[in-house]
Amino acid sequence: AQKITQTQPGMFVQEKEAVTLDCTYDTSDQSYGLFWYKQPSSGEMIFLIYQGSYDEQNATEGRYSLNFQKARKSANLVISASQLGDSAMYFCAMSHSGNTPLVFGKGTRLSVIA
Amino acid sequence: GAGVSQTPSNKVTEKGKYVELRCDPISGHTALYWYRQSLGQGPEFLIYFQGTGAADDSGLPNDRFFAVRPEGSVSTLKIQRTERGDSAVYLCASSFDGGSYNEQFFGPGTRLTVL
Numbered sequence: 001a002q003k004i005t006q007t008q009p010g011m012f013v014q015e016k017e018a019v020t021l022d023c024t025y026d027t028s029d030q031s032y033g034l035f036w037y038k039q040p041s042s043g044e045m046i047f048l049i050y051q052g053s054y055d056e057q058n059a060t061e062g063r064y065s066l067n068f069q070k071a072r073k074s075a076n077l078v079i080s081a082s083q084l085g086d087s088a089m090y091f092c093a094m095s096h097s098g099n100t101p102l103v104f105g106k107g108t109r110l111s112v113i114a
Numbered sequence: 115g116a117g118v119s120q121t122p123s124n125k126v127t128e129k130g131k132y133v134e135l136r137c138d139p140i141s142g143h144t145a146l147y148w149y150r151q152s153l154g155q156g157p158e159f160l161i162y163f164q165g166t167g168a169a170d171d172s173g174l175p176n177d178r179f180f181a182v183r184p185e186g187s188v189s190t191l192k193i194q195r196t197e198r199g200d201s202a203v204y205l206c207a208s209s210f211d212g213g214s215y216n217e218q219f220f221g222p223g224t225r226l227t228v229l
Contacts, residue, residue: 042222043223045205052215093156102147102159
């Protein structure tokens with residue numbers, strides 16, 4: 001079975017600073033995908049970034065990058081130049097390859113301070 | 115284009131009643147997922163459709179929960195004899211079947227409160 005662990009219930013970061021949100025995972029699959037989603041107080045889940053288990057380079061999407069360390073089974077999200085609008089819940093998730101359900105962690109609440 | 119829509123946005127019901135939650139996926143998306151998110155938790159998988167058929171219903175907690183997708187588009191999650199523990203936000207997501215991975219697009223959710 002797949003499992004996602006997010007050990008930081010809450011994080012604070014100063015505006016314009018970078019922040020790393022931790023995510024470790026457990027799976028016996030060789031092929032899998034790792035995702036990060038943002039959930040603002042409005043409740044919708046917003047896709048941020050994806051990393052495939054066979055991708056050799058870390059994924060990047062604008063201010064978001066994924067620090068993928070396969071041997072350590074970690075997939076940390078790095079947000080650069082934090083903005084007030086980044087304040088939200090952040091969920092790490094994983095799936096088998098292709099169209100399969102996501103397994104989510106418990107999330108980390110990020111608060112950006114002006 | 116239109117995203118995933120869910121109705122109603124809020125539903126309050128009494129214990130023991132029957133409820134239906136509707137999900138309208140993005141046009142052309144063949145895969146549809148239902149998740150349940152309790153307060154302070156991440157979403158938990160309930161059921162997944164590929165076209166009209168349920169490809170995986172292993173997340174349904176018991177036989178009071180049932181979902182259909184008769185024409186491969188709109189899906190309805192049905193909960194019989196609701197219990198207070200069913201109170202949660204029910205999220206629907208859809209994705210396009212193609213490529214090595216498929217980003218799931220989520221709807222705004224239906225907040226179910228069972229009194």
